[in-house]
Amino acid sequence: MGYVNYEAWQEFSDHDITYVTREKRKCRYETLETREIPEEDRDSVISDETVKLSWxxxxxxxxxxxxxxxxxxRRPKSGVVLVSESRSGRHKCRxxxxxxxxxxxxxxxxLTxxxxxxxxxxCEVYRRRWQIETLFKRxxxxxxxxxxxGDNRNAIQIQIWTSMIAxxxxxxxxxxxxxxxxxSNLMTAVHILLNSYTGLYDFLDHPEGQWLKIIEARQKSASAYQELALFPPQSPPFSRIKRRPLIYRELHMKKRWIELLSDSNIINQ
Structure with a gap:
């Protein structure tokens, strides 16, 4: 956190929100407790105190x-009459x-x-603060x-933990x-390959050859379905609906993969 606002920090504490920030210069505080520093941290940590900040x-x-x-x-004829107000408090922190x-x-x-x-x-959390920001952005x-x-807390936590595991x-x-x-391209590839019987690492290492194998396998399965006549012809009310042939859709997906593979972010030229 890059700004100093003691009142906002107190609101964070009231809502169980944790923060870590640097202390500004000439910060006035009152020491409440001096904490004992563990022996393994004494080489880097100088002091650890519980203090109160007045604002x-x-x-x-x-x-x-x-x-x-x-x-x-006398009541003013025009304009707005301003009234001065103030608010003060104390914030407990470390x-x-x-x-x-x-x-x-x-x-x-x-200060935290x-x-x-x-x-x-x-201290390590503050040092890696930009990596944490980048992680949540991605x-x-x-x-x-x-x-x-879901609307409840448990459902939201499950969705967040599932995203972290993924x-x-x-x-x-x-x-x-x-x-x-x-x-982003890796996740797109995994999303497309979820319903395909192919090795994930083989595809990611050699996507061109593996993609041709996937197209051939899907064409064979489509021709097998046509030979078995598992799907009867459509009734007259639906005969006007035109669907693209399977081969056309496979060629369109192949074209999309060629465009994806030509991206400079995927292949290290």
Missing amino acids: RRRWKRPMTGEELSHRRG RITKWKDKRDEGTITF NDLDTPASVL LKQNFPLKHFL WLLMQVIKRQTRRKWSL
Whole structure:
């Protein structure tokens, strides 16, 4: 999180939202407790404290009609009468100070409302914050997380965990293939091959030859269905509906794969 707003941080804590951010310069705080640092973290973590931050916010708002009717003095002929208001409070959080990667560069201080997680883990979370942002961005782009299948908390958590498991499986497949596929194209390939009896890694390593085999197998199965006459001819009311031949659809899918394979994001030229 890249902005300083103590009131917003308190709202995060009220709604059980965890944050980790850097401390701004000349931050005033009151120390409530000094935590003990584990022995394995003493080389990097300098201090771990529980503190309280005081905040005060001022703003102006227009006076309502009822307030104007009870207002003493001359009533303004035109314009809006502004009233000054303020709000103050205190926010309880955790203050962690650690050395930077090189001790010559000095120290860095974090503020967080997570009072249970070890200090070294929270520092690592902040260091990898952009990787976490990229992960959630790709999850929202490639998985249906914009629309949830259920309304309760359990259904939403199941859908998120399922997407995370699928994401990890895609990463394993991506690392074990010889070609360099982009994640979106890799997921498109897996989605198309779900109903095909073909080796996934064989297809991803040699998609051109494997795709021709898939087309031939589907053409053979289509001709076998036609020879067995499993599907009777359509009745007259539906005879005007024209469907594209199976071979035409297979050629169209082959053309789509050729365009997909020519993408610079898939093949490392």
